Amino acid sequence: MDRTLSLNGDPNIGVFARVFEDIAFVPVDSPEEFGSKIAEALDVEVIPTFIQGSSVIGLLLTGNSRGFVVSGLIHDSELELLQEYGDVLLLGEEMNAAGNVILTNDSFAVVHPDMSSAMRKMVGEFLKVETVPMSFGGVGTVGMVGACTNAGVLLPARSAPSELEHLESSLPTADISVGTGSVNMGSNLIGTGLLVNSKGYLAGNATTGFELGRIEDVFGFL
Structure with missing residues (x-):
C-alpha cells in the first residue's frame, strides 16, 4: 500500500494526529479518508477530537501504554474523551505542549532540556520510564524532531554523534534501534x-523513496 499521506495537502501529518499502539487521535474536521488510511496502515481505532479546541493534536498530546500526557489547557469534554481510553497526566503552563517537548515509548522518555526537574520527575513517574533531558541537532522540541516506537528511534540526520551516543547509552535495552533520517524531502523535523x-507507518506525502527506506530500516519493517 502507499505509505504516504497528507491532510488537505499538508504533508506535516504528525502535527495533526497522534498514534499509539491501538488507537489514534485525529482532528474532528479532518477528511474521512485521512482517518481511514491511518486505521488501515497502523491497525488502530481512530478517534476524532480536538485538543484545546485545536487540530494540532500531535503537538499537544503524547504518551505510551501507561497513559496520555497532554496540555493542561485541554477542554473538559476533550479530557473526558481521553479518559475513556486511559489515564491522563495534565502538564502545567510552564511547558504544556506535551507532544512537542516529550519523545516517549514504553522504555524511556526524552524531554526538552529546559523542562524543570519537577516536571521531568512527574512525567517519568506517570509513564513509568526514565526521563532523559536532551536535544537533537541543537533542537529541544524532541517530540517533533524525532519519532519512536518500542522497536526504534528515528532522529534527524543533522543530530550530532555525541547526541546519538548519549541517547544510546541512556536506553534501558540494546534492542531498540537508533538511526537518523529525514521526512518530506529533507525535513529534519x-x-x-x-x-x-x-504495526506500520505513514509519512508525509512529500517523503522520498530513500527516506521511506530509512524509516522501514530503523523501525524494522523491511
Whole structure:
C-alpha cells in the first residue's frame, strides 16, 4: 500500500494526529479518508477530537501504554474523551505542549532540556520510564524532531554523534534501534511528518523513496 499521506495537502501529518499502539487521535474536521488510511496502515481505532479546541493534536498530546500526557489547557469534554481510553497526566503552563517537548515509548522518555526537574520527575513517574533531558541537532522540541516506537528511534540526520551516543547509552535495552533520517524531502523535523507504531507507518506525502527506506530500516519493517 502507499505509505504516504497528507491532510488537505499538508504533508506535516504528525502535527495533526497522534498514534499509539491501538488507537489514534485525529482532528474532528479532518477528511474521512485521512482517518481511514491511518486505521488501515497502523491497525488502530481512530478517534476524532480536538485538543484545546485545536487540530494540532500531535503537538499537544503524547504518551505510551501507561497513559496520555497532554496540555493542561485541554477542554473538559476533550479530557473526558481521553479518559475513556486511559489515564491522563495534565502538564502545567510552564511547558504544556506535551507532544512537542516529550519523545516517549514504553522504555524511556526524552524531554526538552529546559523542562524543570519537577516536571521531568512527574512525567517519568506517570509513564513509568526514565526521563532523559536532551536535544537533537541543537533542537529541544524532541517530540517533533524525532519519532519512536518500542522497536526504534528515528532522529534527524543533522543530530550530532555525541547526541546519538548519549541517547544510546541512556536506553534501558540494546534492542531498540537508533538511526537518523529525514521526512518530506529533507525535513529534519521527523515527528512532524511521520506516524508510526509497531504495526506500520505513514509519512508525509512529500517523503522520498530513500527516506521511506530509512524509516522501514530503523523501525524494522523491511
